[in-house]
Amino acid sequence: AQSVSQHNHHVILSEAASLELGCNYSYGGTVNLFWYVQYPGQHLQLLLKYFSGDPLVKGIKGFEAEFIKSKFSFNLRKPSVQWSDTAEYFCAVSSGGSYIPTFGRGTSLIVHP
Amino acid sequence: GAGVSQSPSNKVTEKGKDVELRCDPISGHTALYWYRQSLGQGLEFLIYFQGNSAPDKSGLPSDRFSAERTGGSVSTLTIQRTQQEDSAVYLCASSMSGTTTGELFFGEGSRLTVL
Numbered sequence: 001a002q003s004v005s006q007h008n009h010h011v012i013l014s015e016a017a018s019l020e021l022g023c024n025y026s027y028g029g030t031v032n033l034f035w036y037v038q039y040p041g042q043h044l045q046l047l048l049k050y051f052s053g054d055p056l057v058k059g060i061k062g063f064e065a066e067f068i069k070s071k072f073s074f075n076l077r078k079p080s081v082q083w084s085d086t087a088e089y090f091c092a093v094s095s096g097g098s099y100i101p102t103f104g105r106g107t108s109l110i111v112h113p
Numbered sequence: 114g115a116g117v118s119q120s121p122s123n124k125v126t127e128k129g130k131d132v133e134l135r136c137d138p139i140s141g142h143t144a145l146y147w148y149r150q151s152l153g154q155g156l157e158f159l160i161y162f163q164g165n166s167a168p169d170k171s172g173l174p175s176d177r178f179s180a181e182r183t184g185g186s187v188s189t190l191t192i193q194r195t196q197q198e199d200s201a202v203y204l205c206a207s208s209m210s211g212t213t214t215g216e217l218f219f220g221e222g223s224r225l226t227v228l
Contacts, residue, residue: 032214034216036217043116043117043220043222044206046216049214051214092156099144099161099169099212099215100158102158103155103156103158106155106156
């Protein structure tokens, strides 16, 4: 069974700092990759996704992620975070023709103003 | 409705009681998913529906858990004889067609507390 690892469980940053959240997965075949975000008191929503093409994917609110196949990674980045980026971030992977995304444990990001 | 609707938003029950959680997906979405989110844990897959059938129910943790979907729309997750370890947020999501690249649209969840 595939697994998804998010190494940073809690991240605390000041505004304008750069962000990188790690995500690694275990499946060796074709994968579809997602980052979801859950703002306080809100439901999970899609931040960005990759399924083919340019491995550097741009999402909403200035976020981007890079798929590095050789490293089985899909790290999320933002050059300058804002207080409003405070949220829980989840990496997810679907693979092998499966319709079921597997989610990581999530990373709690707190941005201090 | 505009989004995925779940009810109740909060449920407190006593150990041993049965509970039903409801999910109303986005109109026209054929795929429906149930996940469970426990404190400090990620999203644990429970069951997937395509239309009214459940081709993958491998995530249901025990035979106390069951789910159905009727009319290709509303789904109900039932937990019988609840245990304290069932306490979690139960999330429902739907997607247009259940493709591997499809975006999941989540509800706000039903928080279950078993005393």
